[in-house]
Amino acid sequence: MHLAAIGMAVACGLAAPVHAQNDKMQPVPIPAQPNAIVLGTGALPGATAPESWHSQYGSLFARNVTVATLTPFLPDPAKATGAAVIVAPGGGFRTLSMDNEGYDVARALADKGVAAFVLKYRLNPTPPDMPGFERSMKEMFSTGAARPPLRNPQAAIAGLAPQIADSRAAFALVRKRAAEWRVDPDRVGMVGFSAGAMLTLATTLAGEDAKPAFIGLIYGPLAPVTVPADAPPMFVALAADDPFFANSGFGLIDSWTSAKRPVEFHLYEQGGHGFGMYPKETTSTGWFDAYARWLGMHGLLKPAR
Numbered sequence: 001m002h003l004a005a006i007g008m009a010v011a012c013g014l015a016a017p018v019h020a021q022n023d024k025m026q027p028v029p030i031p032a033q034p035n036a037i038v039l040g041t042g043a044l045p046g047a048t049a050p051e052s053w054h055s056q057y058g059s060l061f062a063r064n065v066t067v068a069t070l071t072p073f074l075p076d077p078a079k080a081t082g083a084a085v086i087v088a089p090g091g092g093f094r095t096l097s098m099d100n101e102g103y104d105v106a107r108a109l110a111d112k113g114v115a116a117f118v119l120k121y122r123l124n125p126t127p128p129d130m131p132g133f134e135r136s137m138k139e140m141f142s143t144g145a146a147r148p149p150l151r152n153p154q155a156a157i158a159g160l161a162p163q164i165a166d167s168r169a170a171f172a173l174v175r176k177r178a179a180e181w182r183v184d185p186d187r188v189g190m191v192g193f194s195a196g197a198m199l200t201l202a203t204t205l206a207g208e209d210a211k212p213a214f215i216g217l218i219y220g221p222l223a224p225v226t227v228p229a230d231a232p233p234m235f236v237a238l239a240a241d242d243p244f245f246a247n248s249g250f251g252l253i254d255s256w257t258s259a260k261r262p263v264e265f266h267l268y269e270q271g272g273h274g275f276g277m278y279p280k281e282t283t284s285t286g287w288f289d290a291y292a293r294w295l296g297m298h299g300l301l302k303p304a305r
Contacts, residue, residue, distance in 0.1 A: 025054045025061075027130050036069040036120065039169040043067055044162055049128040057278070059099035061091065063126050063133070068166035070173060071118045073106035074181060079113035082184035083300040086170050086212075087118045090194030090219075090274070093163065094126050100276035101193040101218075105288070108277070112292055112301055115183050117174055121166040121199065157206045160199065167203040171210040184304055189232070191216035191291070193276055201225070201252075204232065214298060216291055217252075219244075219273055224251030227259035234263045235294045237287040239271030264294050 030053050044066040053062050074080075087109070089101035096102065098120070106116035127133045157164070167190070175185040190212040192200030197220025203210050205225060216235040219242055234256055240246050256263040271284025279285060295301055 022058050023056060025056045025130060025134065027052065027054050028060070029053070031060065033069065033071060036071045037173065039068040039070055039166055039173065041068050041122070041162070041165045041169050044122045044125075047122075047125050049125055052128065053098075054130065057100075059097065059278075061095045062098050062120060063091075063095040063123060064128065065096065065120055065123045068122050068169065069120045070170045071103075071106075071120070072181065073103070073110045073116040073118065075110040075113045075115060077182060080115065080182045080303075081113040081301055082182065082303050083113075083187045083295070084115040084117065084174055084181070084183040084189070085109055085216075086167070086174065086188070086190045087116055088121065088167070088190065088192035088196030088199050089118070090192065090196040091123070093124045093160075093195050096120060096123065097193065097274070097276065100274070100278055101196060104277040105191070105193075108288055108292075112295070114295065114300065115174075115181055117170060119166065119170050119196075122162045156198070157202050160202050163199050164202055164207055167199060168207050168210045171203075171207070171212070187213050187300060187304065189214035189216070189300075191218065191235075192220065193218045194220060194274065197221070204228075214295075214300070218287065219271075219275070221245050222248065222250050222252040224255045227255050227261060229259075231256065231259060231261040233298055234261070235266075235291055236263065237266045237268070237284070237290070239268045239273070239275065239282070239284050241270050242273045244273055262298075266290055 047066045049064040051064050053060055087102055087105050089096040089098055091097050102118040106118050109116040127136055171188060174183060174188050178185045190200045190203060197217040200215050200217055204212055204215055212232050214233045218237050222245055238245060253263055253265045268284040270282040275284045
């Protein structure tokens with residue numbers, strides 16, 4: 001599982017919506033984030049480039065994130081179910097797809113009565129200027145890494161220490177302020193996209209006190225893992241034409257099934273990589289509705305008794 005390859009998918013255009021006329025990356029001012037809460041995990045060691053944002057496909061992306069934050073999207077109190085989801089956008093640990101895989105997902109969850117919290121986790125450094133960033137991504141393409149060899153995700157966890165620390169801090173903050181946010185501390189889950197799916201799985205396997213109550217992995221790697229005895233229910237969605245993680249077996253699904261832990265897997269015929277909340281003319285666009293029904297099946301769309 002080559003982390004850089006995931007980054008190419010989002011940052012270099014494989015997440016294109018139906019209308020791709022805005023596919024060029026354009027630098028934009030860092031948007032106001034008045035509700036973002038600094039998680040207190042510190043600055044990324046050795047990072048020197050400042051955080052920067054750009055637009056692509058009409059969506060916002062962040063990179064060179066050195067200070068992790070969590071942004072709440074709370075439901076109408078009259079609709080609140082007490083369930084909560086930490087949302088981890090993707091981008092190969094080089095960028096974060098803040099709209100398509102973050103804010104838009106959180107708003108949709110809040111509309112269902114589920115409190116959502118977008119995790120802006122720390123990223124691997126990239127060149128500070130846009131031309132330099134674009135060159136670095138083209139160099140990644142030139143390495144021929146578009147189809148990385150499958151590796152056990154557990155082998156990559158050691159390289160995700162800062163991101164796992166950010167995820168753990170997010171869970172701790174949500175549980176600490178559970179009463180204020182009308183959240184049941186025992187019903188806090190996590191959903192991630194691409195690299196965010198990898199972080200979600202890493203948090204489940206090595207996040208110590210995080211312990212997500214349920215997880216969603218959207219177009220993430222499906223290599224087999226050693227499943228904890230208390231592994232949470234897992235929802236997985238992937239397109240069969242995903243250039244990174246399709247056609248490499250479904251070891252993760254088999255692992256969960258063999259461990260007799262709940263798992264639901266949707267393999268869409270088309271959708272590519274990075275479809276997220278973009279409207280596309282493929283059935284993959286229905287992943288969120290399927291995910292919401294899965295949450296409902298597990299009793300997460302109504303208050304716990």
